[in-house]
Amino acid sequence: MGEFELLAHIRERLPAPGERVRLGSGDDAAIVVPDGATVTSVDALVDGVHFRREVASATQIGHKALATALSDLAAMGGEPGEAYVVLGLPADFGEDECLQLLDGMTALARATETTLAGGDLSRSSELFLAVTVVGHAPGAEDLVARDGASPGDALVLTGEIGGAAAGLLLLTNPDLAIDWRVRHEMEGQTRQWGEKTGEALRTRQLEPTARLAAGRALARAGATAMIDVSDGLGGDARHLARSSGVSLRIDADAVPLAPGSGEVMETAGRDRWQLLGGGEDYELLACIPPSRYEQARAAVQEAEGLALTRIGAVEAGSGVEIRLPGGRLLEAEGFDQLA
Amino acid sequence: MGEFELLAHIRERLPAPGERVRLGSGDDAAIVVPDGATVTSVDALVDGVHFRREVASATQIGHKALATALSDLAAMGGEPGEAYVVLGLPADFGEDECLQLLDGMTALARATETTLAGGDLSRSSELFLAVTVVGHAPGAEDLVARDGASPGDALVLTGEIGGAAAGLLLLTNPDLAIDWRVRHEMEGQTRQWGEKTGEALRTRQLEPTARLAAGRALARAGATAMIDVSDGLGGDARHLARSSGVSLRIDADAVPLAPGSGEVMETAGRDRWQLLGGGEDYELLACIPPSRYEQARAAVQEAEGLALTRIGAVEAGSGVEIRLPGGRLLEAEGFDQLA
Numbered sequence: 001m002g003e004f005e006l007l008a009h010i011r012e013r014l015p016a017p018g019e020r021v022r023l024g025s026g027d028d029a030a031i032v033v034p035d036g037a038t039v040t041s042v043d044a045l046v047d048g049v050h051f052r053r054e055v056a057s058a059t060q061i062g063h064k065a066l067a068t069a070l071s072d073l074a075a076m077g078g079e080p081g082e083a084y085v086v087l088g089l090p091a092d093f094g095e096d097e098c099l100q101l102l103d104g105m106t107a108l109a110r111a112t113e114t115t116l117a118g119g120d121l122s123r124s125s126e127l128f129l130a131v132t133v134v135g136h137a138p139g140a141e142d143l144v145a146r147d148g149a150s151p152g153d154a155l156v157l158t159g160e161i162g163g164a165a166a167g168l169l170l171l172t173n174p175d176l177a178i179d180w181r182v183r184h185e186m187e188g189q190t191r192q193w194g195e196k197t198g199e200a201l202r203t204r205q206l207e208p209t210a211r212l213a214a215g216r217a218l219a220r221a222g223a224t225a226m227i228d229v230s231d232g233l234g235g236d237a238r239h240l241a242r243s244s245g246v247s248l249r250i251d252a253d254a255v256p257l258a259p260g261s262g263e264v265m266e267t268a269g270r271d272r273w274q275l276l277g278g279g280e281d282y283e284l285l286a287c288i289p290p291s292r293y294e295q296a297r298a299a300v301q302e303a304e305g306l307a308l309t310r311i312g313a314v315e316a317g318s319g320v321e322i323r324l325p326g327g328r329l330l331e332a333e334g335f336d337q338l339a
Numbered sequence: 340m341g342e343f344e345l346l347a348h349i350r351e352r353l354p355a356p357g358e359r360v361r362l363g364s365g366d367d368a369a370i371v372v373p374d375g376a377t378v379t380s381v382d383a384l385v386d387g388v389h390f391r392r393e394v395a396s397a398t399q400i401g402h403k404a405l406a407t408a409l410s411d412l413a414a415m416g417g418e419p420g421e422a423y424v425v426l427g428l429p430a431d432f433g434e435d436e437c438l439q440l441l442d443g444m445t446a447l448a449r450a451t452e453t454t455l456a457g458g459d460l461s462r463s464s465e466l467f468l469a470v471t472v473v474g475h476a477p478g479a480e481d482l483v484a485r486d487g488a489s490p491g492d493a494l495v496l497t498g499e500i501g502g503a504a505a506g507l508l509l510l511t512n513p514d515l516a517i518d519w520r521v522r523h524e525m526e527g528q529t530r531q532w533g534e535k536t537g538e539a540l541r542t543r544q545l546e547p548t549a550r551l552a553a554g555r556a557l558a559r560a561g562a563t564a565m566i567d568v569s570d571g572l573g574g575d576a577r578h579l580a581r582s583s584g585v586s587l588r589i590d591a592d593a594v595p596l597a598p599g600s601g602e603v604m605e606t607a608g609r610d611r612w613q614l615l616g617g618g619e620d621y622e623l624l625a626c627i628p629p630s631r632y633e634q635a636r637a638a639v640q641e642a643e644g645l646a647l648t649r650i651g652a653v654e655a656g657s658g659v660e661i662r663l664p665g666g667r668l669l670e671a672e673g674f675d676q677l678a
Contacts, residue, residue, distance in 0.1 A: 022376070022479040027486070027582070028414040028566060029380035029472075031479050034373050037361070041368035042423040042471055044461040075367040084381040086425070086469040120469070122383040130425040130459070130469035132381055140361040140370050147366070227367060243366070 006095060006121065010102055017115040020081060020136070030117040032082060032134070039135040039143055041072035047127040055171040058097040060206045061129070062104030068230065069131040070112060070210035071282040075228035076143045077219025078135025080212060082117040083109060085131050088124030112212060142219060149225035149244035149287035155312040156293065158214045158284045158300060161233055162265075163258030165278025167205030169268055170198055180267040184260075197260035204258060208282045213303035218286050221296035226286040232279040234330075237320045240285065247317030252276060252324045254311045273324055287314050345434060345460065349441055356454040359420060359475070369456040371421060371473070378474040378482055380411035386466040394510040397436040399545045400468070401443030407569065408470040409451060409549035410621040414567035415482045416558025417474025419551060421456040422448060424470050427463030451551060481558060488564035488583035488626035494651040495632065497553045497623045497639060500572055501604075502597030504617025506544030508607055509537055519606040523599075536599035543597060547621045552642035557625050560635035565625040571618040573669075576659045579624065586656030591615060591663045593650045612663055626653050 007026075017024040023031035045065045047053055056064070066083060073080055085105065089098060109116050114133070137143050170177050181194040211228070218226060227240045233255065241248045252273055258281075262272035288296055293310060300308040322330040346365075356363040362370035384404045386392055395403070405422060412419055424444065428437060448455050453472070476482050509516050520533045550567070557565060566579045572594065580587045591612055597620075601611035627635050632649060639647040661669040 023482075023484055027484045028411040029378045029417070029474070031415070031482055031484075032377045032379065033375070033479055034377060036372070038371045038373060038377070039368045040371065040421070040423060040457065040471075040473070042425055042457055042459050042469075044425040044427060044459045044469070046427055046461045046463045048464075049462050072367040076370070078368070082379070084379060084471055086381055086383040088383060088385055088427075088467055118379065118381055120381050120383045122385045122467075123388050124385045124467060125387075125465045126463065128427055128461075128463060128467060130381075130383070132379075132423055132471040134379070134473075135368070140372055143362075143370055145362055145366045145370070 006098065009099065013102060013106055014116050015106060015110045017117065018081060018113060021115050021117055024115065024117050025119065030082065032117070034136055036136060036138040037140040037143060039073055039076045039078040039137060040132065041069060042130060042132040043069040043072065045129045053127060056206050058100035059104035062101035063108050063207050065129040065131050066105045066108045067208045067210050068282065069133040070114065070212060071228040071230065073133055073135035074210045074212045074215035075226050075284055076135065076145070077215045077226065078137050078143060079216065080112045080114040080133065081136045082115045082134045083131055084117060085119040086129065087119070087121050088128040089121060090124055090126055093127050144219045144223050144226040146225050146227050146240045146243035149240065149246050149314045151246060151314055151316040153224055153287040153314040154290045154293050154310050155248055155250065155314060156286050156288055156296065157255065157309050157311045158211050159306050160256040160258040161229060161281040161283055162261035162275030162278055163201050163204030164208065164280035165275055166258065166261035166264040167201035167203070169264055171202055171205060173268070176268055180264055183267050184263060201258060201260055201264065205280065208280060210282060211284050211304060211306065214300045214306050215284055217299035217303040218284060218288070218296055221288065221299050222292040223286040223288045223296070226284055229281050229283045229285055230279050232277040233285065234277050234320060234322060236285055241318060241320050245318070247315045248312060248320045249315055250312040250320065250322045252322050254309060256307065256309050273330070276322060345437065348438065352441060352445055353455050354445060354449045356456065357420060357452060360454050360456055363454065364457050369421065371456070373475055375475060375477040376479040376482060378412055378415045378417040378476060379471065380408060381469060381471040382408040382411065384468045392466060395545050397439035398443035401440035402447050402546050404468040404470050405444045405447045406547045406549050407621065408472040409453065409551060410567040410569065412472055412474035413549045413551045413554035414565050414623055415474065415484070416554045416565065417476050417482060418555065419451045419453040419472065420475045421454045421473045422470055423456060424458040425468065426458070426460050427467040428460060429463055429465055432466050483558045483562050483565040485564050485566050485579050485582035488579065488585050488653045490585060490653055490655040492563055492626040492653040493629045493632050493649050494587055494589065494653060495625050495627055495635065496594065496648050496650045497550050498645050499595040499597040500568060500620040500622055501600035501614030501617055502540050502543030503547065503619035504614055505597065505600035505603040506540035506542070508603055510541055510544060512607070515607055519603055522606050523602060540597060540599055540603065544619065547619060549621060550623050550643060550645065553639045553645050554623055556638035556642040557623060557627070557635055560627065560638050561631040562625040562627045562635070565623055568620050568622045568624055569618050571616040572624065573616050573659060573661060575624055580657060580659050584657070586654045587651060587659045588654055589651040589659065589661045591661050593648060595646065595648050612669070615661060
């Protein structure tokens with residue numbers, strides 16, 4: 001099967017285009033008629049850097065590539081519109097795997113009402129993907145950038161973090177999964193708890209969720225600045241603080257960690273607070289006036305069944321300060337990503 | 340220099356954003372307010388497939404990546420707006436080369452008034468680029484797809500083709516350049532002619548031009564279908580014929596070949612008509628009612644100083660028929676790309 005045949009095969013599997021799309025995949029370019037502002041982001045995923053073919057299925061790789069791109073739209077409060085996909089295909093990545101990868105992507109596209117409106121394929125020496133996503137909003141003022149936080153705002157986080165980093169440790173260290181199960185059984189947990197919890201952590205790593213509804217709810221509720229936690233809570237807080245020209249104070253004890261993630265870290269001989277530097281959870285970190293917090297919390301719960309937790313505050317100054325239980329301070333500079 | 344420092348360096352070099360851009364590079368996503376329809380295309384370029392680091396400078400690679408993406412906008416008659424760039428950077432591609440690559444891209448972005456509005460970097464084992472471009476038009480009806488050709492339309496081509504394929508032969512076969520110079524000197528050409536002509540052919544391969552002004556002129560003049568010649572005249576004619584549900588008849592003798600390209604082919608022991616299968620010239624192939632041809636020809640000359648040549652006709656049926664001098668017929672299926 002050549003490139004053109006593969007493209008024809010791919011096109012057959014695409015869900016119907018959204019209403020704004022006047023000409024979809026198959027021409028020189030797609031034609032879209034937006035009805036307000038657009039919000040556009042592009043993400044690269046490379047084998048061995050952003051995923052590992054040894055531990056992720058082709059379907060999971062396709063899902064993750066689109067999910068991480070959509071997460072940037074979530075972080076702006078945009079409504080997903082179109083996606084454009086580049087695939088670099090090595091000789092040992094067969095057509096079946098290619099179509100499975102696309103199935104993972106189209107399933108998520110359907111669920112999020114995203115149109116796969118174009119793409120390009122190339123031979124390459126390693127598997128890579130580049131996904132461009134375009135979202136929509138009535139106007140530019142309905143979208144939330146990183147630069148609007150003010151001293152006095154509350155710092156809030158959707159869901160739980162640490163799961164993706166703990167899941168990666170379990171996936172890449174098979175012995176660790178056994179050690180961890182022994183450990184939690186000694187602590188009186190059931191074997192079933194360990195298996196379910198481990199599976200949930202691996203899924204956080206392999207099949208992330210873009211918090212699209214939560215992002216729109218936060219934007220409507222009055223978030224002043226927002227970012228998705230892709231590089232790690234400490235690192236992404238630093239990006240937001242720098243863009244807004246403020247200082248962020250985070251109470252580590254208030255940060256919700258994914259169940260089991262702290263135990264996995266400790267079993268691996270690491271400090272559980274390193275999870276604050278572990279990326280790829282794709283939760284949303286936002287700043288919001290304290291008077292809006294309750295409304296935002298209810299809206300995020302309603303939109304996505306997700307907790308919204310106050311984890312700190314915006315202050316005048318610069319940088320990020322993380323206060324650990326017992327009063328020890330960590331500079332966010334000290335966090336490296338887990339890899 | 341880490342990813343974030345390199346990104347900061349890159350942002351400093353970017354030209355000022357266009358008027359539609361409300362938030363450029365540096366946030367989760369770019370915010371743009373289009374004023375009509377958008378036209379979006381994505382192109383992948385991989386080392387060894389679309390360019391060769393041995394013969395192309397980093398600046399040329401950056402130029403070519405943006406030019407080939409913009410060519411798809413030209414083929415729709417769109418006005419260039421924003422570009423989003425993914426770079427996969429191998430360990431042996433240094434920061435200086437990375438910034439040179441970007442200089443090649445920003446120079447073309449400035450010349451075409453394209454805003455580099457976002458991007459992503461990753462480590463990779465080989466150099467690759469993925470460029471997404473977004474163009475604009477007052478309405479979807481102002482853009483030209485591949486599917487509107489009707490029997491009776493004239494088939495027209497901008498500029499000359501064959502130069503990129505001949506240039507590639509010269510670049511990848513150093514002996515051929517010598518043989519060719521000897522040959523044309525024996526035919527009474529001067530050495531200077533050979534050097535200038537050879538350089539022009541190499542430039543066609545290394546630094547292609549997107550026919551943006553010509554594309555808009557053709558759209559305004561009433562082109563019914565249009566495509567850029569990236570895969571080769573025969574192959575791209577086939578794409579257009581299939582989309583429009585028509586047959587295309589091409590008179591090979593009427594197709595303008597780049598000066599010297601036929602001689603290079605013959606020196607290499609190949610049939611010069613194989614140039615009709617050689618891609619990467621990025622000229623525009625369009626269909627237009629014959630009554631509009633003179634107006635279109637004048638508009639393309641005015642817009643880009645470029646010839647517009649009638650090379651054939653649209654007929655009822657399917658497929659592409661190329662008539663060689665002497666009456667021999669070639670089916671476009673018989674053309675392979677030169678590589």
